[in-house]
Amino acid sequence: MKLLLSDLRAKQVLYGEGGPPVSLLKVVLADGTLANALYRLQAWLARIGLAPLALIPHILNKWLNGCVIGVKAQFGPGFVLIHPVGVVINSSVRGGRNVWLESSVVIGENRGGFPRLGDDIFVGSGAKIIGAVAVGDRARVGANAVVLHDVPAGHTALGIPARMRPPRAN
Template identity: 40%
Template sequence: MERASEKLKKDLKANERSAKGRLVMRLFRAGQMLPQPLRRFYRIIYYSGVDIVMGISLPFEADIGGGFVLRHGQGVVVSWKSRIGRNCEIHQGVTLGEKNGAAPVLGDNVTIGANAVLIGGITVGDGAYIGAGAVVTKDVPAGAIAIGTAAAIR
């Protein structure tokens, strides 16, 4: 299992062209590395800077593999129950949300396009691509491309 410091090195390399991505991942991993008693105080600073100022909801409790890339980042919401594999890329406006107490699980090398919404206890397989604006409520197999919306009014 990778330690937070090892994940941070991969995050910084993956976000080498994004000052915002590097900053957010440094703050995120720092929070994960702190002993539990200090997290309570650090959370206030982290929340103020990352969530309120930058508009990125990325709780420490989310299990995120190394090499995580935030493209632009604005409007990203990740459930604390989400699990994100290694070398994943998330664009602006993405939501990984809970439904019935379960949140999405992403495999390794997954890319999620802008404004996509993934809801509930779904699994996205390794190397899958979720298109911009997609609404995903069912599992996505490894290597697949998911596009479009699932909403239907009857």
């Protein structure tokens, strides 16, 4: 329950960026919240050794939200599915705190290697992160980018295949 609450708080921060604060009720009723809740339920069931039962919320997420997240995929607090439709995440994927995903994002394994995402990550609509790549803290992956190599901390990955853009100097 703590993880789900942290996810909702992170979504509240996202929705309040650049404007007035957003109520928790609005966040609960927003697109993606049910997908987040079902993911957290399946992850909890798998963590306590009830992996077969975890398939129930997994299948519900697929049917109701068009979102497939592997039963053993792990994300830290602040995980946000902004728009869950088309999101596909392999069971081996590991993500840190405050990972925010738009629609149609694919994070998948390739030849036994799987992505690892750091903290404070944003992944735009339609992006693909494939194979044994690391996405560093505070990195961004642009819409429709195809990431096949590591993304350094603070960089933005853009294009097909993705090229790295360094952070802006202040």
